[in-house]
Amino acid sequence: MSKGNEAVPKAADRIRASACELFYREGIRAVGVDEIVQRAGVTKPSLYRSFPSKDELAAAYLRDYDQNFWVSFENPGGKSYSDPREHVLAYIRWLSKRAATDGYRGCGLSNATVEYPGREHPARQVADANKRAFRKRLRELAAAMGASKPDVLGDGLLLLIEGIYTTGQQTPAGPAQSAPQAATALIDAFVRSA
Amino acid sequence: MSKGNEAVPKAADRIRASACELFYREGIRAVGVDEIVQRAGVTKPSLYRSFPSKDELAAAYLRDYDQNFWVSFENPGGKSYSDPREHVLAYIRWLSKRAATDGYRGCGLSNATVEYPGREHPARQVADANKRAFRKRLRELAAAMGASKPDVLGDGLLLLIEGIYTTGQQTPAGPAQSAPQAATALIDAFVRSA
């Protein structure tokens, strides 16, 4: 109650939540700041007191997205896994189901990259950092599986996952449904199980 | 010479070319009609005489893109292939190289889907039709390879390819470089060669 939390009152959070929902659903460029503040039940000056610009608000949205992403990836379906193979496959199974749900719009970070080609954009920097880290993590897990070519397997899994993101927002019951089987086959091709 | 061609003078083509370049490079929403006509060396009314709206111009851009896509896919690197396995792998090899070039911005059709979530949008209808046809074609080729589960293999290859599109515009020398090896392993997992 004293001075613990720093400049994170209530309006800023409402704006953040509203922006996350709208940016994900409609895209960043498609949503105006007026729509964001209206949905948040606040006014425009409140937005610009907490965020220096719309671009920075977009970056904040992606930082939230990044955080949620890692929770979903490290604990797919709320469970934790010690076997790296089962870990990755559990995420892909969970993602495939999610990709078939209504209103699925892929990965907010990948989408932001499409909307902002310039690497200098604040949103891009968040997205790029996430993708770099994700690639590293998948290669790490592939190595832990004992894959013959861990970097190739890690990249292959990443390509499959990005493919789910993309196709999930194209066709309702699309190729994403085959992802678990394809991923299993890909892993088994690089890991000779005992 | 008499009355064969209908309302396709010269300005329309310039506009089309200008729009294709700008839409692909910057994104559709990011580019204004003024910029398009300026680059084309014409004026705005000329645009609206040939295209009823910016949305329809975007759809025209994607129709061009679709046409070029099929040329690239059916004859990757300018060559033609009779073996379906070599056909798909040749496209993936060609694509991986292209994904590493400067200014690569992924698939214009997939990008349009990100920019326009609504399925009613003219651009979306072109993109969706292309993706449906591409999925069918890949499953067809997978069947021609004699795959044990042709639909799963076809979808798996599609996911890999969409992954190349996406990651190609994220990291310069990214996961797309591993795609040929991953695709080979995936195919071999479903096709027991004699």
Place this chain on the structure above:
DNA sequence: CGGAAGATACGTACCGGTCAGTAACATTGT
């Protein structure tokens, strides 16, 4: 042939609306 009528293709100048962002001031709760 000559020359108006029409079609074709294009530009000038402008419209109303929306965009991100801001200034100045009132209100609230602690």
Place this chain on the structure above:
DNA sequence: ACAATGTTACTGACCGGTACGTATCTTCCG
């Protein structure tokens, strides 16, 4: 008092789209 928020009104730039005038070429008729 003080800090966070709301209220109102505004800016300048840009957006997609259009009304209207004009130059050029074709056509067909006297």
